[in-house]
Amino acid sequence: MLSHPDDSTTLIHIPQPKRYLLLPIEEEQPEVLLRLRDDSLKMPYMDVRLAVTRVDYYVPLELPAGRAAEVEVVGLSKEALCWQRLSLSDSLPEQPADSYRAPDHFAPCYGWMNDPNGLIYHEGKYHLYYQYNPYGAKWGNMHWGHATTTDFLHWQEHQPALRRDTLGHIFSGSAICDTLGVAGFGKGALLAFYTAHQFVGEKQWQAQCLAYSTDGGQSYTKYQGNPILTAADGVQDFRDPKVFWYTPRRSWYMIVSADKEMRFYRSADLKHWDYVSAFGEGYGARPNQFECPDFFELRDPHTGRSRWVMIVNINPGGAFGGSATEYFVGDFDGERFVPDSTPEVTRWLDFGKDHYAFVTFSGLRDRVLGLPWVSNWQYADVTPFRTTRGAMGFPRELFLFTSGGRSYVGARPARELLERRGQAQDLKRADATRDSLLLSDQLAPLGDRYELVLRLAPQPGVQRCGLMLSNAKGDRLPVYLDLERGRVVMDRTQSGLVDFGLKAKSHERESGDWRKDEALNYHNDFALATWAPLSLVSGPNYELRLFLDRSIAELFVADGRIAMTNLVFPRAPYSTLQLFSEGGETKILEATLYPRK
Numbered sequence: 001m002l003s004h005p006d007d008s009t010t011l012i013h014i015p016q017p018k019r020y021l022l023l024p025i026e027e028e029q030p031e032v033l034l035r036l037r038d039d040s041l042k043m044p045y046m047d048v049r050l051a052v053t054r055v056d057y058y059v060p061l062e063l064p065a066g067r068a069a070e071v072e073v074v075g076l077s078k079e080a081l082c083w084q085r086l087s088l089s090d091s092l093p094e095q096p097a098d099s100y101r102a103p104d105h106f107a108p109c110y111g112w113m114n115d116p117n118g119l120i121y122h123e124g125k126y127h128l129y130y131q132y133n134p135y136g137a138k139w140g141n142m143h144w145g146h147a148t149t150t151d152f153l154h155w156q157e158h159q160p161a162l163r164r165d166t167l168g169h170i171f172s173g174s175a176i177c178d179t180l181g182v183a184g185f186g187k188g189a190l191l192a193f194y195t196a197h198q199f200v201g202e203k204q205w206q207a208q209c210l211a212y213s214t215d216g217g218q219s220y221t222k223y224q225g226n227p228i229l230t231a232a233d234g235v236q237d238f239r240d241p242k243v244f245w246y247t248p249r250r251s252w253y254m255i256v257s258a259d260k261e262m263r264f265y266r267s268a269d270l271k272h273w274d275y276v277s278a279f280g281e282g283y284g285a286r287p288n289q290f291e292c293p294d295f296f297e298l299r300d301p302h303t304g305r306s307r308w309v310m311i312v313n314i315n316p317g318g319a320f321g322g323s324a325t326e327y328f329v330g331d332f333d334g335e336r337f338v339p340d341s342t343p344e345v346t347r348w349l350d351f352g353k354d355h356y357a358f359v360t361f362s363g364l365r366d367r368v369l370g371l372p373w374v375s376n377w378q379y380a381d382v383t384p385f386r387t388t389r390g391a392m393g394f395p396r397e398l399f400l401f402t403s404g405g406r407s408y409v410g411a412r413p414a415r416e417l418l419e420r421r422g423q424a425q426d427l428k429r430a431d432a433t434r435d436s437l438l439l440s441d442q443l444a445p446l447g448d449r450y451e452l453v454l455r456l457a458p459q460p461g462v463q464r465c466g467l468m469l470s471n472a473k474g475d476r477l478p479v480y481l482d483l484e485r486g487r488v489v490m491d492r493t494q495s496g497l498v499d500f501g502l503k504a505k506s507h508e509r510e511s512g513d514w515r516k517d518e519a520l521n522y523h524n525d526f527a528l529a530t531w532a533p534l535s536l537v538s539g540p541n542y543e544l545r546l547f548l549d550r551s552i553a554e555l556f557v558a559d560g561r562i563a564m565t566n567l568v569f570p571r572a573p574y575s576t577l578q579l580f581s582e583g584g585e586t587k588i589l590e591a592t593l594y595p596r597k
């Protein structure tokens, strides 16, 4: 039952609710305000793109059980199609799955996802919280979604752990286990640190907040005394707190991004934080905006010495445009971080275009393991998905290595991925040294999910060698060594759909999104080749490991000395695999395919 108390407000009266009210969404429409009018829920307005002329998909609004509900919508015309298409349901909306959804990677079952948040290993489970919009597949209404796994291939999705509230959006952050209970929420409570974000007039207000869980990370209660940390100098970009334990001082530290630097704070009780120092202004790629910091130790395998690594996710400023992850290796004495490198040096954790907001798990002792969000802010909002946008990359274990006397951080696929995979198929043939070798004749169809391992030994004279994935529609994804230019390359220029972003550009400008400064040149930002310097690996043999999961291509060279993550949208699965060598012979030492089912 609908009523219109005034020109811009509509009330939806639901005397006998089911579990969900299914909201029809049309992505091209501007956001209108929607909330449940229920005193006990205190739900603030959510921004929802309700359908006006057509329905793209439905999102569920959970209704309180056992009582009548009233939903208020502000800003939508009485003529909008939405009013005819509302329905009640006890189950989630049934709608066709996105054809580009990558089944082996985590993505929520509907809605929008960006950064991984609050990564923590606790009581045998890996918890992934994430930037989540449950009310549409575009950015907005930031919640912390929640999923758990034990093997990184099978995920269980749970209720959102933190919901947008009157302090604002729940932006990115971290989680720790307060084993000693110093924060006062009991021994072993899990604490989540996040940023509350809202606009006050024209200005952005961002402050750090705390929530605690006494049920092992399933549900969180926001701390009454929030926010726990605001920026003393009023800097507007102040977000994404990562909390870590620093043994020499027996203290908790927090690292927070503050515009173009990272700031360290220290605390004894995890609620009161004192400023320690800052690092980063003028360092690394520019122009930039620092976001999503991480800070941890890695052992140098040569010296046995422990080094500190600072992860700095930047947007814009990425090597191939838009967002990307850089890092600094150095020393930390509890007061200052001093990097090994000079300001103009930039080191990338991943050389693809779709690797962002990478952060690591707390609660792990034997390895440093993290997850990236597989997208790029240049076009994240318009990738060819319908009901779910955004996926996490495969987990990567970080390690230090030395090249040319300098320290680098490598990222290799987590061991779980190599333990659980299909039956190996040996693709190697005795005569595998011709200029171009077509392997698909002897293969069962490649499918759209597999891991491919190649060990190549290019002989003198070889200019380029590698693999080419292709399909009958003419889409091609070459991944190869360019020995002339000293690069490893993944070229998605003709990989399938590449110009989906054009339409979004004008729309994004109109919508007055908080990212409007970045009125980005979406067109062709997607159609490009990404590359990494081969100087990071030592020949003469090269190991390439490529995971392809429908729309996510993750390449690891030399066991992770180089990582490269890219989205691809082939119009049909890449069913043909060719190996090629130009200018001379390449010996194939290994060519193995592990299909995934």
Ligand code: FRU
Pocket: 114, 115, 131, 142, 171, 172, 195, 239, 240, 291, 292, 356, 357
């Ligand atoms: C990074 C980021 C964070 C912020 C979040 C908002 O992708 O911009 O800095 O907390 O996304 O969703």
